[in-house]
Amino acid sequence: MFHITFKILKWAIPYRTRMILGFVMSFVNSIFIALPIFLAAQVFNRVLSNKQIAMYEVMAVLGIMILLVLARFVTAYMKNRLQESIAYEMSAKERLNIGDKLKDVRLGYFEDNQTNELATVVTTDLTFLENYAMKMVDIVVNGYILITVLLLSLLVVSWEVSLLVLIGIVLSLASIHLLEKKSHQNAPQYHYVQNQLVEKVLEVVRGIQVIKSFSKENASLQSFNKAVDESKRINSKIELQYIPYNLLHLLSLKVISIVIVLVACLLYMNQSIDLSTLIMISIFSFVIFESVENVNSAAHVLEMIDMTLNDIEEINKAPILDEKGKNIEINHYDIEFENVSFSYGDKQVIKDVNFKVGSHTSTAIIGPSGSGKSTLCNLLLRFYDVDEGAIRLGGIDIRNMTLSTLMSQISAVFQKVYLFNDTIENNILYGKPNASKEEVVAAAKQACCHDFIMSLPDGYQTMVNEKGNNLSGGEKQRISIARAILKDAPIIILDEATASIDPENEHLIQSAIDELSKGKTVITIAHKIGTIKNANEIIVLNEGEITQKGVHNTLINESGIYQNFIKTKTQSEGWRL
Template identity: 40%
Template sequence: MNRFKKWFHTITFGETKKYAALTLWNFLDSFVVTIPYAVMLLSIYLFLIPLAQPGEALPENRLWILCGILLAQIIVYYFIRRRTYIAICVGFAGTAKIARISMGEHLRRLSMGFFGRRDAGDLSTVLLRDYTEVENLGSGLIPQISVILIRLTLSVVVLSVFNWRMMLAVLLVIPLSLPFAFASYKKMGRISGELLAAQQDAASGILEYVGGIQTLKAFNMAGKQFETLKSSFSKQHRHSVGMELAAAPVGMIGRFVLNCGIGVVMLAGAWLLTRGELPPFYYIAFLLLSLNIYEPIMILFGFIADFARTNRSALRIDELKSEQTLSEAAENAVPANMNIEFKNVSFSYGNQEVLHNLTLRFPEKSITALVGPSGSGKSTITRLAARFWDATGGEITLGGIPVRQMKADGLLSYISMVFQDVYLFHDTIEANIRMGKPDATMDEIMEAAKTAACHDFIMALPDRYQTIVGEGGSTLSGGEKQRISIARALLKDAPVVLLDEATASLDPENEVLIQQAISALVEEKTVIVIAHRLQSVCNADQIIVLENGEAKELGSHEQLLSQDGLYARLWEEQSRAGSWKIVRNAS
């Protein structure tokens, strides 16, 4: 029972009261639709009166009354159908919209580790296809099924009053058709899982193919990689056909068994009629109304494939909603200053620990550079400071307040980030810069762009600040994207700045301008900068040298060189690399 409640809660997006109202309107809609059947039966009864009682006149007045009932039914049905349509298309659609927004809020509170281990195609399948499946089932199929069951129950009760033996004849074939339904549902439940997996693979393949098309073309692999994508489409097609084949026993044998019920009713009625135990009108009524009983059951059988597929979608939504979010304080604590401290912090990616009992201090209004070999934990430290993840051990504080005790939005309001891998949204350049300060004026946006040395190239574009950039900023160069991200950070003007090799994608011509922009960005800020080129952080207030998740050295540039340790070796290696040039080997 609890399992059913959980499932029902999922397909109604938690709005069970709205769902009950939707079902009620569907029932009224269905009830009004059945009125013509009753009018038809009464009309047949009235037409039979002169035949059953010769000399008796046809009751025309009653027939006119029935015509009036049909006219009233048309008018009433219009208003009920309109209200039902609104309840489905507006009421429940609004509920589905709120449910999607709620899932978006849930995803926003998940750690970045979750997105690292989940495929983008998988998430897009859940948010788009699975929610659509559940919405269609919840807004259409379930209310219809509820109405069908109610109508079926009422029909059985009413007809049983007229003749219980004929009612047994009507119901006889229904249990015989159920095994085919159960067998089909079980098979489709298994195939639906395989179909969803195939759809996820296809979605992931499309994203990967489109995102990597430049690399594929460069290595002449576009055609070969498309064969892999085509294979995933074929797999999806194969499982889709399998779903239809699994539904065949219900669609064919189940319907055949139910149609045989008409013959059973005819034979049973004829036998009772010849024995004088069934009035002719009742016989006609059972023949007509048995169709009204079997048809809803056939419709239910047609829903089995939808149930199997949607049940799998509901489970995937529940699985995503059960992912553990980062804890969040009820109220946003305000830090006294912008000092950042790591106190005995450890962190693991799965079973691999990448930071080991790390204790660091990043003083307010100072520049701290993180240097070290690749994989030493530099980027992890900046992500932990912004609480993209929670440390697996120890504590991180901002202004003396543990970041776990701050609301996520509150914490991020104090932080600006400029990372090496810049992502711009498929929107205007203005909108991408405005993300730093949603209520900024156009003058403020342009001033930030000028400071970040990107105003000139923006003004050279056809639509200037209204130019649409491609997905991820694909229509711009790496340096142009980087400058826009710096403009965004300048506009935000947060007291803490995290820089991850912000000049890595820039050409020498603009590097000096960008360095000036960064200098303006970090002025009077608490800055943590990740540097691969040591020359760019020589003037940092302190440099932390990391290796294998541990702080090996700490000090100024001069102090670290004098220690003749890891930093000195890195400096020497980069100095040698600076003189590297391409040389053609003599043949």
């Protein structure tokens, strides 16, 4: 319990000054809790001694009591003001840090770590952390500060009673230790079912179109319902397991409170303490353990927090791609793949690939599905790093550059377009955030999407729905090309940018791509003959190896994959109803 509390304090170290001041306020607050009891005992002692109390003394005591109560609430307010918001501020920073971290890790990281687990950490887990982290610190640290002050206060009047309080604390800690062990066993199970629940929710939401088209609502909801039931079952089981330890903890404190009163009575009967001290101790017995009664609830909450902190730590430890990268000035835009090999896990997909792309030239890469075409582009974009060999841009190994340096030189247009849930203008501005409205419109015109944008009710301020569902595939593709045009990078990667476009939109997309490619170094993955045959060089991949390389007029006359590919495409594209 204490080691997790210290872990939280270490996590919140940027706010250590506020935390320390909060603990000071808690200590002072504890003194203000104890003083009224001492003062009441002194007044009661004078009454029992038959000493006459003047009205001004009564008013003075009343005034002091009021001031002490006010001071207690002021210090409690200051403590909460200093500490309560720390977890919210730290969680906000942590989310931003995770965002910065995830944009710099290799793409394979998202394959090794399920999206739902990352989403759970950033949303559910960090929300849990910001809601409970400082509350647990308050219960454990500030709770034990209070009981320590009260214990020292009792030590002044009776060491016997102080010893009993100490025994109560020890018994409490023993039962909490048992509870903590059980919580440690249950935490992974709780964490797992929560992740499963999030996964099933995302699965239903993402696959709703397929679910409805196959009329599988009941089957899908059955899986979701099972996850809900499992979450309920595990949570109920865990809570039932905690009950005996919770009761043991509270019982030890309540029994010791009763024993304190009995011992105080015996001390009074033996004339070891006076009546006012007896009353003071009796009052103390009812309040002294209040500050640690809630520690039992903190124990299993702290275990959940510990798992969240571990998950955050694992994300922060993920290696970033450009850890040793430098901001390097690129003087020319030749691209070279030298003896490049790469594997996804145990499966090798690129095998000793060598080729060069000259500045301001176009290279087309073709090959069967799964031959490694997109992987070559992903390696150039450093979504992954090569296992062997090197990729050079302008004669410089791209691993020696920062990602920002590399990506400032490249614009990529993919077959699967992703638009953000924002305005069309802001989606285009993603290519150059500081661009003017005139530049945005000019890029949209070059990408052949200005006219359809202006036909929308809100023009460039039209909101793109989640996943861009209020736009057609061709419209989304042209917006993504406008984004790339606005970026104006010297290198263009086109990864089957026209593969899924209908014939009506194809000529518009091709016109937009022609505008994008002017004067650039272009690498194209495509299956369209018109796109391929005009390339300065065509590279044919098969099972991760280059089997042919050359220009269209040469390769078409060589027997092999390219010739067969062109014959097949010519037959299919020439087919008419």
